[in-house]
Amino acid sequence: MKESRKFNKGITYAVVWLAGTCAPSSVNAQQGYDIVGDQVVVEGEQHWVNWKRPGHLTAIDASGAVRPRELRQVYNVLDDRSFERPVEIDKKAPRIATVDSTLRLDVLGNPLQDVSKNFIYDYIVRPGVSRVGSNPHLAPNILDDDPTTFWEPNPDDPIGDWWIEVHLGRVVPLERLRLQFVDEQLGDPFLKFLLFFEKKQLPLVRDDSKLRFSIFAPFDGVNKDQRIFAFDSERTSGLLPADVSGLMAKRLPMGNADPNWTGRLVEVIRITITDTRGARSEQITQEAWEALPEGERGDVVYFVRDVAGREEPVDEATYEVLGPDRQGRRVY
Structure with a gap:
């Protein structure tokens, strides 16, 4: 039986929140504090209500303290392909595929140059496939949400090259990772694969970057027919869609994260195929x-x-x- 090892798409969910700050009002400011000796004291709701503050981003709790208002939601990180983050690049080393550059212009639209007359560029990193070991021309297919397209490694390449990396564009608290393979008529799922996660606060922009991955084995044994896998983090917000197919009992470990934190911090995900049916039609003694x-x-x-x-x-x-x-x- 011919095996195609076709990977269709991946979906990642993360939780985000925003926080605001407060600033004293110049109007009726004396109603927002007390003078105690040589100190200005601001405490309790009776003071804070007289301050100007972004009400949609802050709230006064029962104790009278100002807290950031959490605007929590889950979303597919890879749905918003317009996200971009500026990065600094000062070398001409090969870059990962998710880094784009634009020529910097002055107010008149003329290209800017440095003191050595080199043109100046601005760089951004965006979510997408950043590196791949085999069949790079097929790699974008895993993110196009089209069930008829796929990435598969070239069977003539060594199995050590059968891997693909997805860069999320920034570090996110990943609450769910979902992998989907193509339908049966298009090919077989990966027989065995591993997931690798990298958490990095600095942009990973060089193509030859050596990442310190942590390994996650999604299942024991081999997989011959399961086509959807979903893995939740050890702690979630409770906002994830409940009607998900392929949800696995095994969860993404969160290490020594704060007990109140939800989601595993991830910036780069690597999928590595470690075994294949190849030309095998049946395992025998x-x-x-x-x-x-x-x-x-x-x-x-x-x-x-x-x-x-x-x-x-x-x-x-x-x-x-x-x-x-x-x-x-x-x-x-």
Whole structure:
């Protein structure tokens, strides 16, 4: 059976909130404070109500303190493709695909130059596919919300290149990650894959950036038929859509985040395929495989074992030079 390993789209949900500040009013200001000795004291609702403040962004609580008013909502981070964030770039090193540049102009529309007569550019980073290891021309398809388009790695590329990264444009509190594969008539889902998350406060704009990912194994074993996966963070706001298909029991860990915080902080998501059906049509025992005529034998997949006991496929030559403690299983 031919496997297409086609990935359709991903959806991320995050919670955002806004906070405001207060400033004293120049009108009736004396009603907004008390003079106590050499101090100006502002406390309680009877004072704060006389101050000018952005009422839609602040509220006076039961104790009389001014608190930021939380405007909470969940939304698909990747729906708003118009979001952009300015970044500083001072080197000509290759940049990730989600960085755009525009020529800086003066008030008359003339290009600005620095002291060395080099044109000056402004740079922004936006959400989208930032890097990909295989078939880059298909990569934008995973975000177009079209169930008939997809990204799939080139089967002729080494499996080490079967990965794709999505940059969210900024750090967000991710409450739900949803992955959807194409329908059965278009191909098979990834047999095995891993998710990697990077939280970074500084823009990651270089194509050769070395990211410090944390790993998330979405399931044990292999996946042959599930086409929708949804993962919630360990703590959520309660505002996520309830009628979601493919919701998994396994949740995105939040580490040592504040107990009142919801959502896992994420800026970059990498999806890495770690195994494939390839030319295999059915897994059998070694004895059954050896008993078949040579022309009917399928592939043998070799696995290397790391110190944590996880296994990843390697070619036969690499497998044969590994020590016994590093040689994993062989699948026929």
